[in-house]
Amino acid sequence: MIRIALKFACVLSAGLFAGQVAAYSTKTCLGERLKWGSNSKQLRASTTSFPAGTWRNTLQGTIDRFNLNPSRFTYSLGTTGSVRRGNGTSEVWGSTDTGLLAGAPARAFQYWTCYWFFGNHVSLDEVDVVFDYRSPWQWASSEAKGNVTGYGGGTDGRPMRSTGLHEIGHGLILNHENRWYNIMGTDFTHLHANGGMARAYFGADGSAAAVFLYGARSPARRDLGVVHWRYDGTSGEYSRHRKTRLFNTSGAVLASFDDAGETRFRVNRGQQVRAEFTYENMGSQAQNNVPVGFYISSNDLVTTADRRIGGGSLSISAGGHFTAEVTLTIPANLDANRNYWLGVIVDENDAIAEVVEWNNATYLPIRTN
Helix, strand or coil: CCECCCCCCEEEEHHHHHHHCCCCCECEECCEECCCCCCEEEEEEECCCCCCCHHHHHHHHHHHHHCCCCECCEEEEEEECCCCCCCCCCEEEEECCHHHHCCCCEEEEEEEEEEECCCEEEEEEEEEEEEECCCCCCEECCCEHHHCCCCCCCCCCEEHHHHHHHHHHHCCCECCCCCCCCCCCCHHHCEEEECCEEEECCHHHHHHHHHHHHCECCCCCCCEEEECEEEEEEECCEEEEEECCEEECCCCECCEEEECCEEEEEECCCCEEEEEEEEEECCCCCEEEEEEEEEEECCCCCCCCCEEEEEEEEEECCCCEEEEEEEEECCCCCCCCCEEEEEEEECCCCCCCCCCCCCCEEEEEEEEC
């Protein structure tokens, strides 16, 4: 962990975290990248597994979320009445076949051509995504926090969008990732939360991989974000993610308690604390000297209308992502024995035209003593 003290004049520099840029990995064959022959691919949803309505809409929402990435590549969604692996068509369906699922909540099956015959013949031909369809479904179609694991949604609240983004990431032939906070790691803890929503997103690393494979779209897309999730080691092939924390100035994690599925930290009024957040650049261009503000909110929706308690600036490379601590002082005149939310907002003046704006703010819940 690298700690950066910031109060009123802070700088978070991605240059200090260069090892966390472009951490993705993709498959190659005969020295060539495996990729689609065009910048778009249609996935056909089984009309049996995904009938018109909630679940097909959720699948469409997953593709819409992926298509916010800054590359030239996009998915589209069609439908089909018949699905089968290896039929030359990329499809999405649900299954109760435990042998097919191999214990996974969802799997992606990739097919490609790779041989040499008076030259390389390398092409990506098909990807099929299969979700665990055993009843009852463990999936959450809603991104309302109360329905999502990690925010009070219980064990049956795995967000379909986050797992779907992971699996269609395999459609780009991205490998699993266990070194950084990443959608190709543990996807259901790769979320952005502010207000009542916990939204799935493709992330900085996935977006950088898409640009690496297919180039950046023009005009360039810009998208900064901040989350209260962090990398916390490996779980086999996958990165493990946990919520970010609040420390005292000696580096000890503050006492906390569970509050409806979220961790709420106990703070003293007037106390100096170190607030930990993860910052990302999901765009295709570096962003320099971006204003960052820190706030105290009376609810879990952090906005610039809340009480500002500090600020600084952020510089981060395209595809960059890092977790850092900032030093702040809890206002001494807050009410005692009350819940607040310590928030952060990147691009707090809304000066950057971003393809996504809802991911610019997040929070850590606190309780005053």
